[in-house]
Amino acid sequence: MEDIPAYDPGRPTAELASDLGLDRIIELAANECPSPPFPEVQAAVAAALATINRYPLSNADYLVESLADLYDIAPDRFWVGPGSTSILTSIALSTSGPGTSVVFGNPSFVVYRMASLLAGAEPLAIPLDGAWRLDPEGMAAAVRPDTAVVYYCNPNNPTGTHSSEADIRRLVELVPDSVTIVFDEAYAEYVDAADYSSAIPLTNDHDNVIVSRTFSKVYGLAGMRVGYAIGDPATIRALRRPQAPYATGTLAQVAAIEALKHQDLVARRVESNAAGRTFLAQQLRQLDQSVIDSQTNFVLWEPSEDPALLAAELLQSGVMMRPMGPWIRVTVGTEDDNARAIEMISQVL
Numbered sequence: 304m305e306d307i308p309a310y311d312p313g314r315p316t317a318e319l320a321s322d323l324g325l326d327r328i329i330e331l332a333a334n335e336c337p338s339p340p341f342p343e344v345q346a347a348v349a350a351a352l353a354t355i356n357r358y359p360l361s362n363a364d365y366l367v368e369s370l371a372d373l374y375d376i377a378p379d380r381f382w383v384g385p386g387s388t389s390i391l392t393s394i395a396l397s398t399s400g401p402g403t404s405v406v407f408g409n410p411s412f413v414v415y416r417m418a419s420l421l422a423g424a425e426p427l428a429i430p431l432d433g434a435w436r437l438d439p440e441g442m443a444a445a446v447r448p449d450t451a452v453v454y455y456c457n458p459n460n461p462t463g464t465h466s467s468e469a470d471i472r473r474l475v476e477l478v479p480d481s482v483t484i485v486f487d488e489a490y491a492e493y494v495d496a497a498d499y500s501s502a503i504p505l506t507n508d509h510d511n512v513i514v515s516r517t518f519s520k521v522y523g524l525a526g527m528r529v530g531y532a533i534g535d536p537a538t539i540r541a542l543r544r545p546q547a548p549y550a551t552g553t554l555a556q557v558a559a560i561e562a563l564k565h566q567d568l569v570a571r572r573v574e575s576n577a578a579g580r581t582f583l584a585q586q587l588r589q590l591d592q593s594v595i596d597s598q599t600n601f602v603l604w605e606p607s608e609d610p611a612l613l614a615a616e617l618l619q620s621g622v623m624m625r626p627m628g629p630w631i632r633v634t635v636g637t638e639d640d641n642a643r644a645i646e647m648i649s650q651v652l
């Protein structure tokens with residue numbers, strides 16, 4: 304266990320703010336939704352509080368019904384879990400073990416490596432292509448006879464880039480059916496590229512294909528911990544075995560059900576996110592920074608100065624972003640937060 308890198312969530316923001324003598328830190332480090340949950344969601348959660356002496360529905364039956372209605376997909380093709388991270392981890396535990404390998408992109412979401420190591424499998428991190436996109440052919444070529452899972456993050460965290468429908472179809476064609484392919488679509492709602500397609504339709508013809516999604520991003524429920532996957536019913540029954548009973552709390556289920564009812568508000572969030580990411584990218588470029596075009600709620604840029612130092616100085620001035628190797632990843636915030644972030648970046652640079 305000591306060899307498995309632990310996820311580093313950073314220090315509690317309130318503690319950091321008080322240490323730095325700041326009233327507030329603008330949090331642009333964790334790709335969260337910058338606005339609070341919809342008022343209707345808050346009311347539904349408040350109303351459900353009186354029931355939490357009971358265990359939740361273990362299979363999140365009502366949330367599954369809501370998802371089935373929204374997507375027009377049979378309920379037995381859904382799997383709800385306490386955050387999509389738990390689903391991704393469950394998949395590694397159910398499919399992989401010593402003597403197997405797991406393929407994912409590099410850089411991509413850190414949980415794939417952690418989950419592979421937890422399962423005892425060998426992680427195979429495959430470099431992105433020259434345009435910072437996942438490389439479907441390279442990843443398919445990396446699949447070995449002992450490969451159990453391919454994690455494909457579309458769009459990809461931390462680069463924000465997406466793969467086209469043709470690319471994901473190619474991946475599914477090239478990878479043997481014995482390998483579970485997980486399309487992690489945590490940021491799918493934010494995409495506006497015309498050549499993007501969710502992999503959900505592919506789950507109909509390929510029982511080895513699973514799509515994971517989350518309520519932590521556009522639905523603004525990161526603190527609730529709720530996500531879901533879509534796929535072949537028998538595959539899902541097998542993959543979910545490592546999940547503890549009653550894993551997704553009652554309040555999380557209630558919040559997600561209510562949030563799904565407000566697709567009009569979700570659409571507005573998507574619009575303001577798109578405006579915010581365009582603003583951040585344009586302003587960073589005006590400051591002569593190198594920026595990767597994003598389809599998500601964050602922007603990855605390669606600063607002209609040392610990223611760790613720059614991020615540390617930005618934090619001193621009350622703006623938190625995540626330094627990652629040669630880059631900094633900045634989450635799209637509210638209009639005011641984005642403006643403030645650019646102002647501080649400009650000053651600190």
Ligand SMILES: Cc1ncc(COP(=O)(O)O)c(C=O)c1O
Nearest residue numbers: 386387388412460489517519530
């Ligand atoms: C690619 C990706 N998948 C999944 C998650 C986590 O989702 P959840 O909050 O549902 O565990 C994140 C969170 O940052 C992510 O970037």
